[in-house]
Amino acid sequence: MSIHEYLTTFHGLPVHHFPAPTPPEEELTPEQKRLREASGNPAEKALRELPAAESVAWSLAVQPWEAVETWTECFDRFRSHVDLSEVRALVVGSWGEAYESSSAPVLEKLLEHRAELPALRALFLGDMTSEDAEISWIQQSDVTALFTDFPRLEELGIRGGSALALSPVRHEKLRKLTIETGGLPAAVVRSVGASDFPALTHLELWLGTDEYGGDSTIADLAPLLAGERLPALTHLGLLDSEDQDLVAEAVATAPVVARLDSLDLSLGVLSDRGAEALLAAAPRLTHLRSLDLHYNFLTDEVRERLRTALEPAGVALDLDEADAESWDDGDTTHRFVSVGE
Secondary structure, eight states: OOTTSOOSEETTEEEEEOOOOOOOGGGOOHHHHHHHHHHOOHHHHHHHTOOOGGGSEEEEEEOSSSOSSOHHHHHHHHHHHSOGGGOOEEEEEEESSTTTSOSHHHHHHHHHTGGGOTTOOEEEEOOOOTTTOOTTTOBOOBOHHHHHSOTTOOEEEEEOOBTOBOOOOBOSSOOEEEEEOSBOOHHHHHHHHHSBOTTOOEEEEEEEOGGGTOOOOHHHHHHHHHOTTOTTOOEEEEEEETTHHHHHHHHHTOGGGGGOSEEEOOSSOOOHHHHHHHHHTGGGTTTOSEEEOOSOOOOHHHHHHHHHHHGGGTOEEEOOOTTOOEEEOSSOEEEOOSOOO
């Protein structure tokens, strides 16, 4: 997923943006009035040509500026045009000024109508780019009810860590969980580690920086790395950490690695120190199909040693520096994660 553009596919389905409402006649510009007279109302035409409810992932969003409706009003309008009972995937985009108002009303609306969504299997909460709100500005809320009240959910994606909260849960069906932040609260990391996800195969956490709320420690990651509550896990991503070297050192000898097919330690401040830990553990990593380390601060020598140790075993390595950002003030070199603010 990219935070610089909106989702185009989700849960194996193309994303379809539910059309915005028709602006009142008095708010139209002369050119808009002329076009409406010439070709009819485009919003009404879009509503007449909606795809089948089950064939797409529906994106519902309202602009953070000059919005003509609230997100909950958008959802009500969606209900009046689309059969909720057939909807398989929902993408929640901007709910207005998401840098000032939280996702709580969105969750309340979804929970209010959860009985009407028996086919819902995937939900993404916070599909926004920086033009809507910087990732660290997105005001989330307590998302525990998404786990407890949607027991058939198979995929859940969340973007934004500010005010994000979660209590430990057990979910029998969830297969993929992704939380993208510029700073993931330690309490959320601990709750994920204390949760039971017997069907989860894909876990991805963007840890971020302390400056933006990412205050977790390696000790907070220990339950995840033990893997006892994640018996089906085959992909683990612990990304975007300002302590990526410490993460790499902990992951290198973690019990959970033995059952993984793919491992993602990208987007953070990974240097030769963390890579040396991976090299020392290379015999335990040769079963991986892929190891993603892109966006890094590795020297050419260490990068080549990683290739020599792992690529002959068939491990697909991504070692692209990807414009890793740093600056030198004369005394110290400052390195930055890929996604912060």
